[in-house]
Amino acid sequence: MVEGAQLKQAEAGKRYEVFHTDCPARDMVDHVTSRWGIWVLISLRSNDLRFYELRDSIQGISEKMLAQTLRALLQDGLIRRExxxxxxxxxxxxxxxxxQDIGEPLTDLFDRITKRLPADQRPPRSG
Known part of the structure; x- marks a missing residue:
């Protein structure tokens, strides 16, 4: 495949060549499935959050990594900043x-995983 051919295919209404290294969809998948991207999307599924609320909802994330993740997800059009x-x-x-469309299956995946965890591996419920 010649360089940039998958972009021309996408413009013509065809599917992206996601296994090709310069496919734009591949970058977005990398952002969504990054170490912190999935947690940001899941944290925002119910309501909007301020930066520090978001940071506090995702244990272990640094401010630097949260800022980088937010920047990537903003650029991809998955989150908005007001x-x-x-x-x-x-x-x-x-x-x-x-x-929301991308976050829904991620939430389903997370829910399926946590339902199948043995009781002794589940974290204590907060609340």
Whole structure:
């Protein structure tokens, strides 16, 4: 396959060549399935969160990694960033329609995994 051919195929309404290294869909899959991308999408599935609320909801993520992950998911169009004109500005993150569409099967996958975990491997429920 010649370089860039999968882009021409996509423009013509055909499927992306996801196994080709320069396929744009491949980058998005990498972002979604990255170490933190899946957790950001799952954390935002129910409601919008501010940066620190999002960081606190995902144990173990650093501010640097959260910022990088948010930047990638924003660029991919999976999340939105809203800035309220307050002092200091309040920044809220939420899923776009596309992000909700992508997040739904991830949530289903997560739910299926946790339902199958033996009781002795499940973390204690908070609440």
């Amino acid at each position: 800035v309220a004109p307050t002092t200091p500005p309040q920044v809220t993150y939420g899923l776009t329609e596309f992000g």
